[in-house]
Amino acid sequence: MTFNYLEDFKRKNGYEIEGVWYPRVTAICDIIHKPGLLRYYAQQPNFAAAQESLNKAADWGNLTHSTIEALLSGEEIEIDPLIKPSIRAFDQWRSFHKIKPFGFEKKVISNKYFYVGTVDALVEIDGKVGILDLKTSSGIWDEYSLQTVAYFQALNEKDKIKAESRWILRIDQYQECLICGAKKREKEGKERINGGGKNFFSHSHQWGPIKGEYEFKEFDNHKQDLKAFLAAKKLWEWVNRNNLSKIDNYLGNKKQNILF
Numbered sequence: 001m002t003f004n005y006l007e008d009f010k011r012k013n014g015y016e017i018e019g020v021w022y023p024r025v026t027a028i029c030d031i032i033h034k035p036g037l038l039r040y041y042a043q044q045p046n047f048a049a050a051q052e053s054l055n056k057a058a059d060w061g062n063l064t065h066s067t068i069e070a071l072l073s074g075e076e077i078e079i080d081p082l083i084k085p086s087i088r089a090f091d092q093w094r095s096f097h098k099i100k101p102f103g104f105e106k107k108v109i110s111n112k113y114f115y116v117g118t119v120d121a122l123v124e125i126d127g128k129v130g131i132l133d134l135k136t137s138s139g140i141w142d143e144y145s146l147q148t149v150a151y152f153q154a155l156n157e158k159d160k161i162k163a164e165s166r167w168i169l170r171i172d173q174y175q176e177c178l179i180c181g182a183k184k185r186e187k188e189g190k191e192r193i194n195g196g197g198k199n200f201f202s203h204s205h206q207w208g209p210i211k212g213e214y215e216f217k218e219f220d221n222h223k224q225d226l227k228a229f230l231a232a233k234k235l236w237e238w239v240n241r242n243n244l245s246k247i248d249n250y251l252g253n254k255k256q257n258i259l260f
């Protein structure tokens, strides 16, 4: 059997729903340049090791996601000791807000712009209904605003519950060097050290206790962000024009006239 590049492309970038193929929001957002990721790869011994670490980090993210979603929906669950500092940070965040959950891991489709995505949580926070996206990254990156606005648009095209807002809740945990302030994270199965002042190399780091932290951010410029997402999607379509033009059940080909 020969390797089918088109099928591989379709599988990696999207999936079919009722006979129609849609690209995933996250695949589209991958078109955005991530300088941090390049630096990350450069620090790894080789490509395979880098991939393995990223997979471990993804497992960590999944564990944190499922735990937080269970807690938000009121389930009593056992917390994995590995992520306890993160969950303590989450509990602290939660204690400051009034939260009502409507649903988790909700699939949303935009039939106006032809893409699909999965919303982590649809919730009401302090009286406002919106999309909550959980992240376990070490920062809130620009592409998150595009990712969340894409979900926001798709959800509001047809869902009975309309979102008014969108938020990122970033949960992270690390140990800080008591001397230089460098941060050590072990989410990738091995330690990764970032930051620290200019005396970084003058000492052996002294790690404090594992600390959890959270960052909560609301995005409010839906219109501007949607424009940027659609521009990113256009660019993604152009980059992948050869594959996309061969996908007969991708409606974006016909309705948006993207055949370059």
Ligand SMILES: [Zn+2]
Pocket: 177, 178, 179, 180, 181, 182, 196, 200, 203, 204, 205, 206
């Ligand atoms: Zn240090």
